[in-house]
Amino acid sequence: MARDMDNTMDVAIAVNGLDHYFGTGEARKQAIFDVNLRVERGKLTILMGPSGSGKTTVLTLMGCLREVQEGSVNLLGTELNGATEAQLIGLRRRLGFIFQAHNLHESLTATQNVLMGLQVHGRGDDRKQIAAAHHMLALLGLEDRLNYLPGSLSGGQKQRVAIARALVSNPDIVFADEPTAALDKDSGRTVVEMLKALGQERGTTTVMVTHDNRILELADRIVTLEEGRLVKDEFPRGQSLKLVRATET
Amino acid sequence: MTRLMTLLTGRLPIGWLQLAHSRTRLIAALAGVAFANILVFVQLGILGSLNDSTTAPYTLFGGDIMISSVDANTLLDGSNVSRVRLFQALAVTGVSDATALYIENVEWSRPDGGTSTLQTVGLDPKAAGFVPPHLSDTMLQLLLPNTILLDSGTRGLPTAALDGVTSATPYRLELSGQAVSAIGTVRIGGGFTADGSIYASDQTFLNLFPNRSSAAPNHILVNVEDGVDPAVVVERLQEALPGDVVKIGTKADVAAADLAYQTTERPTGIIFGFGVIIGVIVGIVIVYQVLSTDVADHLREYATFKAMGYAQRFFLGIVLEEAVILAVLGFIPGALISWGIYTGMSVATGLPLELGPDRALLVLVGTILACVVSGVIATRRLAAADPADLF
Numbered sequence: 001m002a003r004d005m006d007n008t009m010d011v012a013i014a015v016n017g018l019d020h021y022f023g024t025g026e027a028r029k030q031a032i033f034d035v036n037l038r039v040e041r042g043k044l045t046i047l048m049g050p051s052g053s054g055k056t057t058v059l060t061l062m063g064c065l066r067e068v069q070e071g072s073v074n075l076l077g078t079e080l081n082g083a084t085e086a087q088l089i090g091l092r093r094r095l096g097f098i099f100q101a102h103n104l105h106e107s108l109t110a111t112q113n114v115l116m117g118l119q120v121h122g123r124g125d126d127r128k129q130i131a132a133a134h135h136m137l138a139l140l141g142l143e144d145r146l147n148y149l150p151g152s153l154s155g156g157q158k159q160r161v162a163i164a165r166a167l168v169s170n171p172d173i174v175f176a177d178e179p180t181a182a183l184d185k186d187s188g189r190t191v192v193e194m195l196k197a198l199g200q201e202r203g204t205t206t207v208m209v210t211h212d213n214r215i216l217e218l219a220d221r222i223v224t225l226e227e228g229r230l231v232k233d234e235f236p237r238g239q240s241l242k243l244v245r246a247t248e249t
Numbered sequence: 250m251t252r253l254m255t256l257l258t259g260r261l262p263i264g265w266l267q268l269a270h271s272r273t274r275l276i277a278a279l280a281g282v283a284f285a286n287i288l289v290f291v292q293l294g295i296l297g298s299l300n301d302s303t304t305a306p307y308t309l310f311g312g313d314i315m316i317s318s319v320d321a322n323t324l325l326d327g328s329n330v331s332r333v334r335l336f337q338a339l340a341v342t343g344v345s346d347a348t349a350l351y352i353e354n355v356e357w358s359r360p361d362g363g364t365s366t367l368q369t370v371g372l373d374p375k376a377a378g379f380v381p382p383h384l385s386d387t388m389l390q391l392l393l394p395n396t397i398l399l400d401s402g403t404r405g406l407p408t409a410a411l412d413g414v415t416s417a418t419p420y421r422l423e424l425s426g427q428a429v430s431a432i433g434t435v436r437i438g439g440g441f442t443a444d445g446s447i448y449a450s451d452q453t454f455l456n457l458f459p460n461r462s463s464a465a466p467n468h469i470l471v472n473v474e475d476g477v478d479p480a481v482v483v484e485r486l487q488e489a490l491p492g493d494v495v496k497i498g499t500k501a502d503v504a505a506a507d508l509a510y511q512t513t514e515r516p517t518g519i520i521f522g523f524g525v526i527i528g529v530i531v532g533i534v535i536v537y538q539v540l541s542t543d544v545a546d547h548l549r550e551y552a553t554f555k556a557m558g559y560a561q562r563f564f565l566g567i568v569l570e571e572a573v574i575l576a577v578l579g580f581i582p583g584a585l586i587s588w589g590i591y592t593g594m595s596v597a598t599g600l601p602l603e604l605g606p607d608r609a610l611l612v613l614v615g616t617i618l619a620c621v622v623s624g625v626i627a628t629r630r631l632a633a634a635d636p637a638d639l640f
């Protein structure tokens with residue numbers, strides 16, 4: 001399986017036989033059942049499904065935010081099942097995460113929050129890093145909110161700062177978990193369009209959980225989960241036949 | 250401040266920014282640290298006052314070595330020592346001089362109607378080698394019968410009552426039914442067994458306490474010849490004198506043994522020592538609570554950083570930064586308030602309570618340590634958890 005992965009250069013994430021359990025002892029309950037999935041590089045993959053179907057769990061397992069218990073997740077060529085803390089830290093630095101709640105640091109300004117996304121790779125030239133953060137915020141239309149604290153930004157603005165923070169270091173993969181859930185329709189739409197545009201421009205792989213129907217039309221692939229099982233795998237634009245074949249082997 | 254902290258930490262000073270962001274939370278945290286400091290300062294102050302008031306009377310007389318009764322644990326308790334020991338001591342090689350030290354408590358009915366217990370120290374004014382330098386000027390004036398030096402720190406005595414007292418303008422008082430003139434002052438202050446001290450000649454002492462005899466002082470003070478090690482002379486004295494009647498030690502050792510006895514064998518000392526232990530434990534619990542609450546309050550934000558690829562080191566750095574800032578900023582009001590409490594307690598009790606730099610440094614370093622250790626323990630939860638479980 002692993003040899004197969006190495007040869008398939010356009011696969012960013014390969015999930016095989018993934019199970020996941022919550023709780024211990026009597027309360028132990030299986031949440032994910034035998035999920036198999038390959039996420040293609042450079043594409044927008046959307047995870048759908050009813051609430052409680054396991055979307056967040058799968059997303060966080062793929063994103064090194066949760067320890068893989070059973071099965072395999074190969075992320076950018078590294079097996080996550082049994083990965084060391086150092087490997088996880090290294091991988092996390094190659095990812096961008098956008099959460100349902102913006103999760104900005106309340107005591108840091110917009111610019112400082114974005115800087116945190118850069119400084120995880122080490123502190124370079126301060127002025128260059130600040131310029132990069134400002135540039136990213138400007139791309140998201142926040143050029144006049146650079147030094148605002150999250151507390152004085154609107155929900156949509158906060159989510160845009162979170163996107164800037166996730167994208168500023170050019171991650172290989174961006175994970176977004178219902179990034180528009182806390183936003184009104186218009187700003188939700190704007191936020192996803194920006195995410196999509198920036199991802200396309202940079203060739204970023206994006207995996208997004210969403211319920212928003214209007215976003216579905218932007219997707220390259222739509223994966224549906226129900227009760228912890230993968231039940232549907234659609235390619236709305238008909239491409240990625242190669243990937244289907246790869247999954248079948 | 251932010252720029253300074255950036256230079257110090259080599260990154261965004263997140264700990265400082267976090268603390269500065271929420272005023273009320275910062276004030277609550279500082280109040281907690283300050284309260285822990287006050288608790289420890291007050292307990293240390295009480296124990297310290299026992300220490301100081303125990304050792305202070307030893308400054309009223311000199312001498313390299315003390316000969317005391319075997320049953321004596323403090324200056325005042327225990328049997329008297331026969332004057333014969335003085336002559337026996339003088340015969341020992343290396344001894345240059347010896348004198349008798351008399352100690353007795355007397356009740357003084359103050360002019361304001363209150364009563365003070367005064368620990369009276371009697372010493373031969375002509376025994377110059379045993380008079381501490383700061384008293385040598387006034388000492389000879391005490392040759393006049395019934396003249397004394399009175400403790401200006403005597404509990405119950407107004408602070409300025411003895412200002413300007415000299416042999417020409419003495420302060421008159423009545424002790425043991427006799428008229429006595431205070432022609433000068435000493436400064437010892439009240440302790441746990443007496444409210445103040447009196448310094449008198451041996452003759453005046455024997456006048457005031459007719460049941461005491463010059464043949465049986467409380468202690469014998471011994472000086473050694475120049476260049477002779479007192480410890481060696483102590484050994485010789487122990488050989489020459491009967492060990493079942495007297496015990497012999499250097500003055501410093503005797504004072505230390507007195508202190509150890511007061512703090513570990515007498516109820517007050519044990520209670521005060523226990524108070525310090527309780528104060529330190531409660532202080533640590535408060536500081537831990539402050540730090541762990543702070544970490545818990547920011548757990549979501551830390552989890553986000555962890556998800557972005559920050560390592561445990563980074564969070565330790567933030568928490569240590571906060572720990573040091575809280576310890577130092579909390580110490581300032583804590584020490585100031587403690588200083589106020591010391592002053593108030595000292596006025597109210599007449600006990601020696603001083604917030605010296607040693608004690609301040611001890612508490613500051615202890616607070617920083619407690620904060621740092623608490624912070625390290627509090628961040629362990631972050632290390633163990635998956636970021637996804639902390640959002």
Ligand SMILES: Nc1ncnc2c1ncn2[C@@H]1O[C@H](COP(=O)(O)OP(=O)(O)O)[C@@H](O)[C@H]1O
Binds near residue numbers: 023050053055057
């Ligand atoms: N931390 C957790 N502890 C226990 N059960 C959990 C936890 N997180 C999720 N679950 C359970 O796992 C299942 C999938 O949850 P989740 O992945 O959050 O679903 P979704 O994101 O699709 O709404 C649900 O039944 C949920 O109750």
Ligand SMILES: [Mg+2]
Binds near residue numbers: 056
């Ligand atoms: Mg979810």
